[in-house]
Amino acid sequence: MASHLGDPRVVEFDVRTDEMLINMGPQHPSTHGVLRLALRTDGEIVSEATPHIGYLHRCAEKIGENLSHRQYIPYTDRMDYLAAMNMNLGWALVVEKLLKHEVPERGRHLRVLMAELNRIASHLVAMGTYGLDLGSFTPFLYAFRERERILDLFEEVCGARLTYSYITPGGATGDLTEGWLEKCEAFLDQLAPVIEEYHTLLTSNAVFIRRTAGIGVLSAEMAIDYGTSGPVLRGSGVDYDLRRDGDPWYTGLYRDYKYEVIVQKDGHYPKDRDYPPVPAEAVLGDSWHRFYVRMLEVVQSVELVRQAMERYRAAKGDCGAPLKLTQRLPKGEAYLETEAPRGQMGFFLVADGNAIPWRVRVRSSSFCNLSITHEVCRGCLIADVPAVIGSLDIVMGEIDR
């Protein structure tokens, strides 16, 4: 049968649109390093987003089987390079757990101090880069202005600005320097009013709310199913924080600290913390809530740092000396998860009686958090993909290890 122009099938064929397969990354400005997303799109609408990882794989786990436990510390620095202190802490704790080695009281508060300070720095970067993902450049510079102060503090303590290798099994490489606490105090005083600035620039900005509220909604069930953790999990309204609910070996660090888990319960965030108010458009579990949880955690970490400084001052004795390089690990295995800024960071260690571990495995939080991408990005626009990925706050160094 000869076809003619009036035939509806011809018209249908003419206006038929093809799906487009595009690579977002590994060289892309908003994939936070070397993530590659294969997007299948119909025009601007994404029908499928598949993350491909492995571009930053450096065999960190295998290297762990060839070095003694203390030599491995610099490699943990390079996993989540934005929160190296927390990585150091995770490894140090798992080695200590295997050895049943307790750090002195002062060392415990020092660790809390460092971990929470690094959490602030890490969340500031998360906030700044999220602004970048949404096309707003200024918050990034503001965040780095404050982060710079934290890095200065770290530099004074351990000489490094990014890869600290400061917290080691047994304690830390050194005590705080003279006058450090005063500087830290001054920084915290300066940070508090600046957080308001961040809220006006992003959190309560109308355009920001329009870009993030209701975008990439992750239900609590799905968040648990996919094993997400950290602010991503809490942003979905799941009340779970390893600092409170984790392994006793880890929660012992925080045993006499006063803090509340930042999560929305019965439609409210913890008292006195819900500034700015949650906008009407925001749905629990969307990008806005994930971002908001991080912002509130900054405030909370500031309080924890203050408490830690107070207790550190009060504590007597030293903060623990690093274990010897050749300290043999008892035969057995240990696994410990800590609440890193991005979620649960687990280290698994199997020892056969040598100083060098027999097996090292790492459970990465960003890895699980990233796995929700294809679920939440289905049906959103291309512009929403960076908005979702940015709200997950992934660090590729940690995913690929």
Place this chain on the structure above:
Amino acid sequence: MAELINLQILNRLLGWAGVDLPPSHLAGAVLAALVHGVILLGIVAVAAMFFIWAERKVAGRIQDRLGPTRVGGRFGWLQALADGIKLLSKEDVRPREADALLFRCAPYVSFAASFTAYLALPFSDGWVAQHINSAVFFILAVLGLEVFGVILAGYASGSKWSLFGAMRESAQVVSYEVPLGLCVVVPVFICGTMNLVTIGNMQTGWLTNWLVFHDPFTFAVFWVYFTCAIASVNRAPFDLAEAESELVAGFHTEYSGMRWCYFFMAEYGSMLLVSGLATILFFGGWHGPVPVFDMLGWSSMGGVLQYVAELAGAANFLIKAVVGVTVMIWVRWTLPRLRIDQVMTTCLKYCTPLAAVCFLGALGWQTGMFGLAAGPLWSPNQLMAVKQRGEYRESWVLKAEAAAAAEGSAAQAGRPAASGDRDEPDVSGETEPARSSATGAVGSPLSRKGGVG
């Protein structure tokens, strides 16, 4: 209304140089056009470079840092020039997948469109390259062409990201052009002309005379215009076509070196253009808030003093336009980017009805709310006007009026056709009624023709 440069001035300059050209000689016209073109290119290119520098400095201030400080002294004045030289020395890369011809010419389309629009933009009273009676229309039309360069670049690059940029740009252009046109119409019908020089001159006097203060609707419509203008020059929060965090660099992903630079010259050129247009349409153009030169009488004195007054007017105009550009820069470094559907919503769902309401409102204001009041409603324009609006008309209206007046007086009074002592034609049409009536003769068709002159 004086000219920055015209054929007479040019002829005089040439006369000094010893060259004598008859006034209507083609070479003279070409030369005048060339001079205009070179002056415009120079001004706009320098302005674009200035804005690139200003953008970095303003961004630096907003972001709590210094911006450029090294090149060309303390403030990094020459940073834009250094950037330009760097871009010049870069390799001109064309992807294999690209459509060679279209890829190469796309930046020039954008650049040429942006710069051509300046032809009709007056910088001061009469300082315009080409007097066009429909200058508003011309500028909007030519500015609309700039988009084609962007779409062409996106299409011809052979990259999917570029294609997305082009798609977004074409979606964006249909959404902002409608409200933009509606906004521009409001000052046009208040002034009753599309000639930008006339619109500018109608706002002579105190700042209450500026059209933005004409009535509440023109005030509102200015903000709508400004929003749409930001969208039309692809600036944040409407910079979806380049959207560096989503589309790598959007339509100019594959461009490098000088071709890339041309897109940016076009962008910064258009920024100045749209805020220059806003200045003339809403903010009194080259008239300052206080009519100093009108009070001194310099602006109609002729000679050097008038030239000084016009120079001050040009400075006035540029300051206002630069403030507009600075606000655009400020917005860019403050707000996150909107999504494409949100841009279309903003433009079509909010700006268009708003502009339409303002259009109707301003129309009602002018007609005494559609004839319910006796005349136009009160506006701040009546506060401290130096000259009445009606005194400014387009040249062809003035000519026609003069002709009609001459014809009328000639018909009424005529001239002594028989007497040979008054044979020069009466151009001004200001024949003294007493003397005319004294002669009492009826003018001949010949002398009437001379009267039109």
